[in-house]
Amino acid sequence: MESSTGNAGATVTANGQTVEVRxxxxxxxxxxxxxxxxxxxIQFDTNVFTVQDxxxxxxxxxxxxxxPADVNVSDNNCYARYTETxxxxxxxxxxxxxxxx
Numbered sequence: 478m479e480s481s482t483g484n485a486g487a488t489v490t491a492n493g494q495t496v497e498v499r500x501x502x503x504x505x506x507x508x509x510x511x512x513x514x515x516x517x518x519i520q521f522d523t524n525v526f527t528v529q530d531x532x533x534x535x536x537x538x539x540x541x542x543x544x545p546a547d548v549n550v551s552d553n554n555c556y557a558r559y560t561e562t563x564x565x566x567x568x569x570x571x572x573x574x575x576x577x578x
Contacts, residue, residue, distance in 0.1 A: 500565040
């Protein structure tokens with residue numbers, strides 16, 4: 478894993494993917510088109526899972542049970558929510574919502 482810093486912030490490269498980091502952890506959503514976010518570090522089948530930008534420092538990854546009618550996973554209550562951190566002493570939070578699975 479390689480890391481660097483620059484005007485756009487810190488990045489790490491893992492498995493050929495450059496990912497923006499904040500406080501040493503992957504960011505939830507990309508700020509810079511040249512660098513990606515937590516989603517690039519997770520390998521999953523996009524035919525099964527959907528990614529939803531939850532706004533702010535959050536992203537949802539889950540089953541979109543009513544696709545293609547909408548692009549939201551949050552309304553199905555079957556997803557993981559990744560909340561990035563701003564504090565290097567506090568890890569990001571991953572919360573599972575499974576009441577609709």
